[in-house]
Amino acid sequence: MARSPKLLAVLLGLSLSAVTPGLQAQAAQQVVFVSGAFRRSIPVADLEHLAQTGEARGLLGDVMRFSNQDPASVSKLLNQQLSLPLVLTSRLLSTRIGEALLQRLATIFSPLRAPQMGVQAIRGALITGLANGNGNLSATGFLQAYPAQELAVNIPALLGVMSKANSISDLVRFFSESPLDGLRGDSAAPPEAAPTPEAPVTTP
Numbered sequence: 001m002a003r004s005p006k007l008l009a010v011l012l013g014l015s016l017s018a019v020t021p022g023l024q025a026q027a028a029q030q031v032v033f034v035s036g037a038f039r040r041s042i043p044v045a046d047l048e049h050l051a052q053t054g055e056a057r058g059l060l061g062d063v064m065r066f067s068n069q070d071p072a073s074v075s076k077l078l079n080q081q082l083s084l085p086l087v088l089t090s091r092l093l094s095t096r097i098g099e100a101l102l103q104r105l106a107t108i109f110s111p112l113r114a115p116q117m118g119v120q121a122i123r124g125a126l127i128t129g130l131a132n133g134n135g136n137l138s139a140t141g142f143l144q145a146y147p148a149q150e151l152a153v154n155i156p157a158l159l160g161v162m163s164k165a166n167s168i169s170d171l172v173r174f175f176s177e178s179p180l181d182g183l184r185g186d187s188a189a190p191p192e193a194a195p196t197p198e199a200p201v202t203t204p
Contacts, residue, residue: 040063
């Protein structure tokens with residue numbers, strides 16, 4: 001019975017992508033960087049190779065050399081794990097706060113051929129990726145759970161939020177550590193948090 005929440009979350013993540021028109025339950029194969037008419041695709045296999053070996057190959061290697069990026073540092077970033085409670089996260093993503101976060105992420109990441117499905121795709125990838133990683137999610141794990149072959153990255157939108165990365169991290173940490181009832185703004189407070197009336201204390 002202990003595995004039931006995980007199983008439910010996996011099924012939920014798959015259903016969110018499989019039954020939504022324009023999305024299929026599959027892994028991303030290409031990351032497409034888009035800025036106006038500019039498009040450059042990097043195979044996910046090359047990103048996975050970088051994460052596993054620390055070596056950049058193909059166009060990814062050319063881009064990193066051109067931008068003076070250290071492959072070892074990028075490899076560590078790709079392997080960095082984000083730990084989130086699976087069931088709480090799946091419930092949170094259905095709240096107004098979760099929907100707002102997904103909407104913001106969808107302005108940066110979306111299926112190339114179905115950009116209107118960005119929110120559904122991210123929600124499905126997060127839930128399925130966390131389930132596959134036993135509550136941990138890396139960049140490559142997210143790509144392996146993304147329900148579209150081509151993941152478009154909006155370069156202007158990405159650059160626009162890069163300076164706010166710390167606030168986004170704080171927001172995610174707040175989501176993962178706060179009770180769901182508090183996040184949803186439920187009026188019913190838990191018993192231990194509700195003040196209890198006490199008899200007045202008099203001082204001599």
